[in-house]
Amino acid sequence: MEKAKWIWHPGSFELYHSMLLHNRRTTTRTYEGGERKSVYYYPMWRIDSPQKNAILEKTAEISEPEELEFYANTKTANMVVDGKAYPVGSCVRLEAGKHTVCLQGFKADSFPAFYVKGRVFKTDRTYIVGGSDDKRGRHAGYSEYYTEPCDNPEIFKFLYKKMYPVSKKEINGGVLFDFGKEVFGKITLNNLDGRERFVALGESMEEALDVLECQLGLNTSGTSFTSEPVAFRYIFVPELKGASAELDFEYLPLENKGEFKCEDELVNKLWDVCAYTMLLNSREGFFDGIKRDRWVWSGDAYQTNLVNYYLSNDSDIVRRTIRILRGKDPITKHINTISDYTFLWINSIWDYYFYSGDSDFINDIYPEIIDMLGFIEGRLDADGMYERKPDDWVFIDWSTFDEAGPICAENMLLARAYESISNCAKVVGDKKMEKYAYERHARIVDDINQLYWDKEKGAFIDSYKSGKRNVTRHANIFAILFDYTDKQRQESIIKNVIFNDEVTKITTPYFEFYELDAMCKIGNYKYMTDMLNSYWGEMLRLGATTIWEEFDPTKKGIEHYEMYGGKYEKSLCHAWGASPIYLLGKYALGVMPTGAGYKTYEVAPKDMGLGKISGTVPTKNGNVFVSFDGKTAEVVSEIDGGTLILGDKKYPIVKGERLIATI
């Protein structure tokens, strides 16, 4: 029998921890006389907090008596059994028959959470929102990691381990500690001299030594000082040489179930660096970067979710991320204020279902999707296309677009969101919405093909209104990736956009993700292998221990660290750079679901010029191991439903049996 879980009003756990994490960030400021300080950094979007009151209830018929033990994280809570209120700590015996158990509670400083030991009436998702709630009938929120009476959902379950600097160096009149790689956690400095002092931190050595410009620092005092958790590789303590430093490394204990090895050591190292980048950014939800912003951004998370399916395949963190991004009603702004991030949020939900098969969650989140659709449609133009509204931010990528009227790439994401909604509607059995959203998607795709295709350029242009006929890679990549145009046009795009050096190159690993996904999709694996080497490989050659937010190979030295007008403002540990894990798993090992939750899946390993490759892809119900030397493939799978595709041959994969096939 499954264990009871702590339950709460859906979203409360996520909103609570999101609220805390979004308010934990600091930055540095320079004051009169050059004094440096670390100060609180205010979040840039609306931050929601959880409900302080909650009612969750369940009605069921039991054939055997059962004992209920009632726990809550607050004294202002009752377990109401068949109308009678029992206080926290009560044990109640239910006789066989039909009963209603209603858990009601209030917690002023966080959110109420309940735990009932029992058989049928043990707490889990089957409790539903009751009382006077605006959205009665929704399932209770829960986490797979809070299943014991002694658990406290107000405390996020990180793990900790002690770490020490790998080197200590006297420099510039102070002392520089190097932890050898990017790390995160509470720093303890000992043997200080008691003075108030600004201690500089850096993802790079240059940043830490640049006391006046570094992004993060500590306001230390006393002879021993422990910081709040913070990300860095280097610590510089100015004007003092005797100090020592140690770290309580804080991390989420996600197992790297996925694996990848090949004969190109750079790619092997890259995979490890990507995995470590993921580890640092996998927390309450998926973060963008661990130094900055340390926040949950939807576009970033869209990709990180996908990487996760080939690395740890943890469902809980994906669900948490989706809930954090959704926030609370009323919806008044796009997610992170970015319209494309709202569309990607919807797409991420469908992806999650496709990789996990978790229809419970689709059912749980579906009302939130529908409300989000209402918000989106309230901001479309008369043709049902999206054009930027005041207060909205159209991001797409750090690149320049022709923003006159609706932008092509943005509306491809809108179409994709409708497609995802249609898919989700099918899962929950909402036939009307399934049809409606599918038709909306098809209509937008048609319109895009008519309005934005430039025959002469053989490409989609950003704007059909300005007459500038500006071509960027972005819409053209989406057209391939989402199959939103015919084969002929796709080929034209490859030639006239992707392999056209006059079209501005992608500089963010974020959009590299989409570009490579699209190129692999059409079978151009060499494009990816080259990019792994030239783009990601170059970061490693420059000493990266984690993947950077942005990378322009033409820059030099500390130019690489500059962004947003700040000398070191770039994040050097940005999760959106971890896509090689996803790309290598999906295309090199060739493992991907063809039915939701790997009910059916294919294994189609590719020769990408990496020599012999081998690796593991984790699925909900077991791992799929693959090796391939360009000729012979070996598959060992812990799940049913697979097909090995080698050249034009197909081989059924039998769970638990080694399958070897040769081209």
Next chain:
Amino acid sequence: MEKAKWIWHPGSFELYHSMLLHNRRTTTRTYEGGERKSVYYYPMWRIDSPQKNAILEKTAEISEPEELEFYANTKTANMVVDGKAYPVGSCVRLEAGKHTVCLQGFKADSFPAFYVKGRVFKTDRTYIVGGSDDKRGRHAGYSEYYTEPCDNPEIFKFLYKKMYPVSKKEINGGVLFDFGKEVFGKITLNNLDGRERFVALGESMEEALDVLECQLGLNTSGTSFTSEPVAFRYIFVPELKGASAELDFEYLPLENKGEFKCEDELVNKLWDVCAYTMLLNSREGFFDGIKRDRWVWSGDAYQTNLVNYYLSNDSDIVRRTIRILRGKDPITKHINTISDYTFLWINSIWDYYFYSGDSDFINDIYPEIIDMLGFIEGRLDADGMYERKPDDWVFIDWSTFDEAGPICAENMLLARAYESISNCAKVVGDKKMEKYAYERHARIVDDINQLYWDKEKGAFIDSYKSGKRNVTRHANIFAILFDYTDKQRQESIIKNVIFNDEVTKITTPYFEFYELDAMCKIGNYKYMTDMLNSYWGEMLRLGATTIWEEFDPTKKGIEHYEMYGGKYEKSLCHAWGASPIYLLGKYALGVMPTGAGYKTYEVAPKDMGLGKISGTVPTKNGNVFVSFDGKTAEVVSEIDGGTLILGDKKYPIVKGERLIATI
């Protein structure tokens, strides 16, 4: 110069304290073997919590330099001066010129609040909501009672005084303490025997001694026990004789600026009992009753506000009450789930303006009114009338109505709400809304007169749909009170409804308020004097120390304490019973504003058969003292703008000068 005030996101202070107060209530339950316990009582409507993040900002040009001292109730806060963030505790000098000061902060467990000492940039209402807030531009929230840096808006400023029982009696094997009247606060019991024991409380002696049925009790343990604040008159400690009891009486230090004296000692006593009933129910906001529900109900508060204008005339508590009731967006339910309470909430805002002249508050709350109107109109029928929707509660009064289709009384309140909105729109200069709401109100009044007037019965009937032609007092009273029908019909109502014993009498002081207000309005003062004696007077003769929630003179003994199916569930200290203060001030002393905020006002004292009367009515800018012996009136006023009306003569009242006039 006015002092700086603590400021916060508008509504935060009110929502925070409302959340706490609505979750503080307890009740009693009986468990196996007859064990009695006090348990948490879950609130029956959605409880909102304050925003945890807030940005408030102000831009102004200063001609002289000024020093700003920045305080906040949280370390995660900045004062951002011209784009530069300063931490809590900073002192910043502004040079002459234009500046922007932005206060930003986060507090997880309550709400962020800011205080800046300064001249132009001192914190007050002139700071406005900024950042990514959904309703930018609104004025900061504040309270007149939090003006010092050492104040903490998270702590509600009650006063305390020690009180002791007036008698102690051994009875039923235990001991009964009587505090002489209804009181509220923390009880301390000493000389207990250490056993866990249920101690019974009662508003009446019968309730306290009825351990198995009393509404409130304490789960005591140890030899000394201090309770949470609770309302009671009697304490019964069973099975123990040596115990002693004391009370930390908790109250809001509102001054009774209003006064009333006459030659009828019963009425004088009644006035004092009403004032004490008000004191007990004047807290974070105006409560319904101090034992039960101890919550803020809009219909109750509508009346209590009016009483307040003749008693303490405290504006802060009215504004707090209005904000508590409004809650947060999205609006998904009527206020307290009751449609008429939503309408009355709007009317209470106009009343507040009419008595206070506080146009600042009307401007502050106006966007909230408009959103509320949107909610209301989303639930009207095609004719623009209100008919009960699922999940709505149509209250009107504890009485029985013919509820087929739209109910007459309910739609009179709807019309009145439109009228109030039109008035408020005029104050803020929203001409379009002023006209629209006025026309809507007029249309509904016309429709009501056409649809609900029953010629034969000479009265408004509840329903025009059922054909039952049921007459209740309620709509007919509103028709007079709001002037929603012509003189001829008003006279018909007096005869066929008010003085018709076949039409069910009012049993709640709540609706007695409206009935007497209407009767006084048409000059039938005797009706009120009789009712003071027969209805309120009878409660006093039965020993009431505070006014009861409901009173039926035909009941006997403890039958009076029964309500809602509970033997002692009736509240014996219910604020809606305090209307005599309002009625005597407004009609006997005859003081009422004729222009908003007493800019102009009249004093029209009446001979109500109470002998010589005298009293004081407090206004924002000073008191108005009146005495009248049926012939000669004397007025001394601290404010300009008054007119004494005596018979058909009018005398201008000069501020500070004694005016004596004789019929």
